[in-house]
Amino acid sequence: MSLPPNPRWALVCHGGAGTIPRGRLTPEQEAAYRAALGDAANAGAEVLREGGAAMDAVEATVRLLEDDPLFNAGRGAAFTAEGRNELDASIMDGATLAAGAVAGVSTTRHPISAARAVIDGSDHVLLGGEGADAFARAQGLEQVAPGHFFTEARWASLERALGKLGLPIPPRPHGVGVDARAALAHDEGKRGTVGCVALDRRGNVAAGTSTGGTTAKRWGRVGDSPLIGAGTYAANTAAAVSCTGAGEYFIRLGVAQRICALVEHAGLSLQQAADRVVHEDLSGLGGEGGVIAVDPHGRMAWSFNTDGMYRARIAEREPLTVSIYKDEA
Numbered sequence: 655m656s657l658p659p660n661p662r663w664a665l666v667c668h669g670g671a672g673t674i675p676r677g678r679l680t681p682e683q684e685a686a687y688r689a690a691l692g693d694a695a696n697a698g699a700e701v702l703r704e705g706g707a708a709m710d711a712v713e714a715t716v717r718l719l720e721d722d723p724l725f726n727a728g729r730g731a732a733f734t735a736e737g738r739n740e741l742d743a744s745i746m747d748g749a750t751l752a753a754g755a756v757a758g759v760s761t762t763r764h765p766i767s768a769a770r771a772v773i774d775g776s777d778h779v780l781l782g783g784e785g786a787d788a789f790a791r792a793q794g795l796e797q798v799a800p801g802h803f804f805t806e807a808r809w810a811s812l813e814r815a816l817g818k819l820g821l822p823i824p825p826r827p828h829g830v831g832v833d834a835r836a837a838l839a840h841d842e843g844k845r846g847t848v849g850c851v852a853l854d855r856r857g858n859v860a861a862g863t864s865t866g867g868t869t870a871k872r873w874g875r876v877g878d879s880p881l882i883g884a885g886t887y888a889a890n891t892a893a894a895v896s897c898t899g900a901g902e903y904f905i906r907l908g909v910a911q912r913i914c915a916l917v918e919h920a921g922l923s924l925q926q927a928a929d930r931v932v933h934e935d936l937s938g939l940g941g942e943g944g945v946i947a948v949d950p951h952g953r954m955a956w957s958f959n960t961d962g963m964y965r966a967r968i969a970e971r972e973p974l975t976v977s978i979y980k981d982e983a
């Protein structure tokens with residue numbers, strides 16, 4: 655694929671896909687979600703507008719979404735059946751195919767930055783559990799008490815899920831604070847994730863994804879979000895993709911890499927490739943979720959088979975678009 659000499663910059667971000675039919679969110683909730691997605695997209699766009707790297711834009715956008723209790727990533731993450739937050743994240747540089755990821759971190763405030771540090775600070779791609787937190791600490795990344803990630807909305811989701819499973823309710827984590835904004839969080843089902851894909855002026859694409867995983871997950875369950883090829887993939891020869899949805903299906907299909915392969919080897923447009931994988935492969939297997947993508951020409955795409963997906967896009971010479979529902983642009 656030949657790259658345009660001066661590609662326009664472009665960025666797409668998401669805050670998860672799920673059960674978000676029109677009328678479910680209150681006007682206040684809807685306004686809060688739209689504002690948060692717009693702010694996150696604008697933060698990454700600012701990096702790209704100034705000539706910054708796609709990797710930096712992705713990290714900046716995801717960090718904001720991780721700090722926002724509305725989304726299931728960082729603060730606001732879903733709880734495990736034991737009442738813990740075990741966070742997963744990954745990031746990939748389309749220029750070099752360098753990739754970093756962490757799974758099951760519980761004290762690192764920004765899992766996306768830990769994932770990025772794996773690229774420069776280790777010889778590995780994926781670090782897990784306490785070792786990943788220890789690595790992040792050694793890299794100088796901010797550590798927080800477990801209560802930092804706590805929100806009442808996710809705890810209520812956990813209690814409902816444990817009730818259905820007939821499992822006991824664990825004690826609340828230590829150091830839980832009160833966060834008025836968190837009261838606006840909406841429960842889209844058992845899931846949620848945040849992610850971002852970007853193209854910079856040098857023609858490099860990057861993708862990043864961060865999540866708390868699924869509510870009431872057990873046994874060290876890890877979803878697609880920290881798995882390169884499944885939840886995240888980026889290659890300048892194809893595109894950058896970040897996924898959200900029922901992780902087990904995304905892992906089995908290798909969704910992010912599969913979309914890139916269809917673009918690179920089968921000549922599909924980015925939108926065609928995203929739609930085929932989501933509406934044929936994923937739906938065919940019985941999985942639910944969505945994807946966002948950008949290619950080195952600045953073409954942006956999103957595709958999902960759920961009622962809604964929190965999403966935003968912005969590019970050079972293209973204003974910010976923020977959407978939630980299926981019937982929106």
Ligand code: ASP
Pocket residue numbers: 670671845846847865866867868876877878879885897898899900901902
């Ligand atoms: N993909 C995430 C996981 O399975 C959850 C989500 O995106 O909704 O952990």
